[in-house]
Amino acid sequence: MKELGVPFIRYPGGNFVSGYDWQDGVGPVEKRPRKKDLAWRVVEPNTFRTVIAACDLARAKKRSKKTLHLSFDEWNVWFHSLETDKKVEPRTVAPPILEDVYTFEDAVMVGCLMITLLRHVDRVKIACLAQLVNAIAPIMTKTGGPAWKQTTFYPFLHASRFGRGIVLNAAIDSPRHDTRDFSGVPALEATAVLDEQSGGITIFAVNRSPREQFDLSVDLRGFGRLAVAEHLVLDHADLKAVNTAGSEKVKPRSNGGARLDGARLEARLPGPSWNVIRLAPALA
C-alpha cells in the first residue's frame, strides 16, 4: 500500500453502508452485534472499528462563481469474479468474493484509465480506485500468507509516482481503428506530465493495438535539453497472463529503448503495451 502512494482511502462505502448502523461498530468488541450484511449476503461481526464520516454538512448554494469539480469514484476493471461469486456460500465471514485476477490486458486498460484521469486534471480533483486489497484490487493476499502485485498494480504505481505535476495538453496523431462498439479508436493513448521543480517530463503512453508495434515520435522543442532517464515497458506475449503468489509473470522492464535525437524523442512501442518514458534535464 505504501509503495503506491495512495493519498487517502475512501472508507466505509459501497453497498455495505446501505444497511450499516455505525453504532454497531463502537464500544467493547465483545458486546458488538453480529449482523447480516444484506447487500453482500455475509455476516458482519463488527470487530473492525469504522471511521464515521461527518458528511451531513453539505450546503446548498443558490448561485456561486465556484467551479464545480468532479470526483471519479469507484473506478476499475471488474468482471472476472462476477460468475464465480454467485457460487460463494452466503452468510459467511470474509468470503473470497470480488477477487478478480487481473490479466496483462487489464493492466493496459487500467493504463488507459490512468491516462484519461490525467488528461482531465483540470476538472477531476478526486478519484478512487475500487479497490485496494483483495476485492477488485491491485494488491492480492493470501490470508495469513503472502501478498503480491497484480498486473494492474503497475500502471497505477507509475502514474501515482511520476504523474504528479503539470499535465501537458499534448496533441496526438495516431492511426485509428474501428471496434464493435466504437469507431475511430486511436492506437495511441498518451499524456505527459511536467515536474516543475526538476524540469523533467514523464510521458505515459499505451499502444492498445493487439498485435502491431508502432513508432512513437515526440516533439519536445521548448522544454530545454533533456535526457532519457528511463523507459519502462509493461508488455507480455500473452494477453491473458496473470500474476499469482510467487509467480509475477507480468511486471515492467526498464529497457524500453526510447532515445532522444535533439528535441525529438523516438520510441518503439510493442502492441499492446503500457509505457512510461521519463525525461530528465540533461547535465550541462
Add this chain to the structure above:
Amino acid sequence: MDSTIARGEPAAYRCRDHVHRTAAERPATAVLAAIPTVLLYLIFQRLVAQGVAMTSGIKQGRTDPRIFGSFIEHVGRAVYGACSNPATPRRTPTGFDETSSTS
C-alpha cells in the same frame, strides 16, 4: 500551428478538430499571456512513415494528488483477512495492524 487551445480542452484526442477550428470558434477563455510557450507533439506511426497532422500543447492543469485515491469497501477479504487479520501476531485490539499503517 494552433497555439490558442484553451486550458482545459481535451486536445489530446481532438487534435484534428483543433487544426480546422477557426479563430472565431476558439473559446473566449484562451489567455495566451498566462500560457507558457511549450510545445508537445506526439506522433504515432507505422514503421513506414505516413502523413501527420500536428498542433500545439499547453498546460491542461495540475495533478491533484487526490486523483490517486483508493477505496476499501467492507466486503470480501478487503478488511477481514487483509487490513484486519486475527492471525497477524502484531494485531492490536481492533485487529488493525497499526505498526505498519503508521510507520
